[in-house]
Amino acid sequence: MNTNEILVQVQQVNVTFDQYLALQNVSLTVKRGEIVTLIGPNGAGKSTLVKIVLGLLSPHTGNVHRDPEIRIGYMPQHLTIDPVLPLTVARFLTLSGVTQTHLLQQVLAEVGATHLLTRPLQRISGGEMRRVLLARALLREPDLLVLDEPIQGVDITGQYELYELIAQLRKRYGCGILMVSHDLHLVMAATDYVICLNQQVCCNGRPEAVTQHPAYLKLFGDRAGRDLAIYTHHHHSQTV
């Protein structure tokens, strides 16, 4: 696994919607084997930046370089299925192009959701939906995994499990991961690089450095520091 291989590079990007500046001079790089986390308050432009990385949106100025050879696995923030569309978890997963049942079962086992295979998609909880969406992204055997709010709606124990899983995924799939979260404390421990976004990049770097940065503290207040301390403590007591 070449850990210096750049999967996607966004340089000095600007995006405006109706004269409103959504992103200003933002840069971001995701390398293979690296977990990059994007944090920021609501309306900070996180989803806009994700769309640029995915190629769903073109910036007004700036460059986006995406290795054309890479496969992207994407886990969207929302998926609501209209009740009029009958759809089981299995059929939903086959939309990725993989149709063999044993492979579907295998990937569901990986995200801890084997029991959902034949369940209608409208009858699973928000947390189960996150796991199913992650499974669909993994079926593509991605080089770059883009996860938009991966733990939203997942209960506390499930959150630990999922972050542990995500941390393992980069080794198992040899992929780079770009993760979006407005959740602070858990993210920090499972990431290599943090970008704190609020229309522009407020601060970035390793999680320990970012949490001490004045811009970060200004944006998230003291609460952020406390939450992180609690989590770090918890984490050590589990692993040591």
Place this chain on the structure above:
Amino acid sequence: MDNFLWRALFGGIGVALLTGPLGCFIIWRRMAYFGDTLAHSALLGIALGFLLHVNLTVSTIIVSLVIAVLLVFLQQQKQKHLATDTLLGILAHSTLSLGLVTLAFLPGLRIDLSAYLFGDLLTVTSQDLYWIYGGGSLTLLCLLFIWPDLLSMTIHEELAQVEGVNITRTRLLFMLLVALMVAIAMKIVGILLITSMMIIPPATARSFSRTPEQMAILASIIGCLAVILGLGMSWYWDTPTGPSIVVTATLLFMLTLLRTYRMN
């Protein structure tokens, strides 16, 4: 049984087979009003056919296709001042009225307008059958071809796009298929009732299905059943065929509603 009745039966079944799967996508994608708009514009196609002395099915197909492309184009506009349903409403009723006005200008033309508005299954000719089965199989084959992509983007458009689905092309193709279906089905149930054939059988099929494919096949079967029962009703009680088919489809739908309520 007389020949015209056999033709009516085959024609109706052909249309039901076609509207089942396409109708499913119409309700999954919440496009009922879009289907309605295309159906209304079909009258303009008929009027133009009379005006220019061309085959009515051909002129209807052309007008439907033009309207479908126009709608895709209008939806792609970045600066939208009008909601899609407003645009659809304008197009639906202006094309219907334009069709009626055009027909009034044609001197010496005596046509049975209600046959076009509500369908006239009993006058189906062998040529109509060729259109239904020829055009219908072509439409279904195309639908089969775009099925995985269309289903994927119906569930989550951006996810589908990231996975390599060409959204604009698939959407355009689907709208063209709906336009083709409207032109083909018009003869059977009429301009004002086409939407019901697209919506009622799939809605009836929903509570019996676990996958999209089951629902599509079942919608076709239920549509066929409605055609057979509706024709029977029309034969025995001398009721208009198009509305009779819609009434029986609605009765089938209400039966399944009862079943759904009992289950809950």
